[in-house]
Amino acid sequence: xxxxxxxxxxxxxxxxxxxxxxxxxxxxxxxxxxxxxxxxxxxxxxxxxxxxxxxxxxxxxxxxxxxxxxxxxxxxxxxxxxxxxxxxxxxxxxxxxxxxxxxxxxxxxxxxxxxxxxxxxxxxxxxxxxxxxxxxxxxxxx
Amino acid sequence: xxxxxxxxxxxxxxxxxxxxxxxxxxxxxxxxxxxxxxxxxxxxxxxxxxxxxxxxxxxxxxxxxxxxxxxxxxxxxxxxxxxxxxxxxxxxxxxxxxxxxxxxxxxxxxxxxxxxxxxxxxxxxxxxxxxxxxxxxxxxxx
DNA sequence: CAAGTTGATTAGAATTTTTCTAAACTGCGA
DNA sequence: TCGCAGTTTAGAAAAATTCTAATCAACTTG
Numbered sequence: 001x002x003x004x005x006x007x008x009x010x011x012x013x014x015x016x017x018x019x020x021x022x023x024x025x026x027x028x029x030x031x032x033x034x035x036x037x038x039x040x041x042x043x044x045x046x047x048x049x050x051x052x053x054x055x056x057x058x059x060x061x062x063x064x065x066x067x068x069x070x071x072x073x074x075x076x077x078x079x080x081x082x083x084x085x086x087x088x089x090x091x092x093x094x095x096x097x098x099x100x101x102x103x104x105x106x107x108x109x110x111x112x113x114x115x116x117x118x119x120x121x122x123x124x125x126x127x128x129x130x131x132x133x134x135x136x137x138x139x140x141x142x
Numbered sequence: 143x144x145x146x147x148x149x150x151x152x153x154x155x156x157x158x159x160x161x162x163x164x165x166x167x168x169x170x171x172x173x174x175x176x177x178x179x180x181x182x183x184x185x186x187x188x189x190x191x192x193x194x195x196x197x198x199x200x201x202x203x204x205x206x207x208x209x210x211x212x213x214x215x216x217x218x219x220x221x222x223x224x225x226x227x228x229x230x231x232x233x234x235x236x237x238x239x240x241x242x243x244x245x246x247x248x249x250x251x252x253x254x255x256x257x258x259x260x261x262x263x264x265x266x267x268x269x270x271x272x273x274x275x276x277x278x279x280x281x282x283x284x
Numbered sequence: 285c286a287a288g289t290t291g292a293t294t295a296g297a298a299t300t301t302t303t304c305t306a307a308a309c310t311g312c313g314a
Numbered sequence: 315t316c317g318c319a320g321t322t323t324a325g326a327a328a329a330a331t332t333c334t335a336a337t338c339a340a341c342t343t344g
Contacts, residue, residue: 089228116265
């Protein structure tokens with residue numbers, strides 16, 4: 001047995017625990033997708049993009065399942081959904097409070113550290129309703 | 143002749159001029175849609191929503207034409223496109239610099255006057271690229 | 285520990301949203 | 315007025331997303 005293989009299996013346990021902790025059943029499909037999403041540094045994916053990655057890794061899931069998983073993960077707070085572009089929505093593995101650059105040419109997203117944008121004077125939400133999130137997207141030509 | 147009818151025809155001229163000034167041909171379809179969009183106070187519409195309004199006003203246009211018109215108007219700076227929701231994009235007749243409340247329950251948008259949000263410390267765009275726009279969306283539960 | 289029960293999950297099918305492109309139209313010059 | 319060139323429309327196609335019936339997985343119960 002090769003040590004290289006052992007190395008890659010270590011984060012799988014973390015991913016499994018992550019699913020268990022969220023209350024989602026760790027099915028074959030979800031585990032495989034979660035491994036792709038969380039088994040590396042933070043990233044921004046689209047459903048189509050993750051679906052293609054899955055295919056390349058010989059993980060057999062339907063596109064509908066990818067959508068289901070992304071939405072389930074988002075509902076459990078494992079991902080954050082971002083709408084910047086009418087073409088498709090992005091899912092961010094970084095769920096901490098932060099903002100984004102959007103490169104209009106390539107359609108790519110990049111995180112902005114939370115303290116490099118400061119919002120002074122937030123308005124009151126109308127009708128006394130609660131603010132659930134503030135999204136700042138800085139669009140950049142490239 | 144009724145004075146009431148005269149009243150509603152006055153803004154049509156403005157709408158016609160608006161189209162002419164932008165360089166878009168004032169076709170029957172565009173005029174009808176522009177009248178719906180600009181013949182009243184600022185509003186936020188979806189393609190589907192505008193299409194339904196058109197039908198109710200007995201304006202015969204296809205949904206594809208509504209999309210074409212909305213995108214053409216946006217390209218000429220008559221509208222601003224906003225992505226908040228993966229379900230569909232919104233078009234805002236207010237093209238001045240301003241931000242939005244998004245009511246997650248009803249899916250409605252509301253303008254925030256520009257000076258009630260102040261952004262201190264905007265980060266440098268990476269690679270020296272130019273910032274084309276900064277969008278702030280405050281999501282509200284309702 | 286096998287079988288049944290219940291609720292969660294998957295993925296093919298359907299729907300919705302958006303774009304593409306051939307046909308129709310418009311304005312212009314001959 | 316006629317024909318040409320570019321613009322606009324809208325039916326058809328594509329892309330994105332959701333729906334739902336079939337499948338599966340965890341938990342009883344015998």
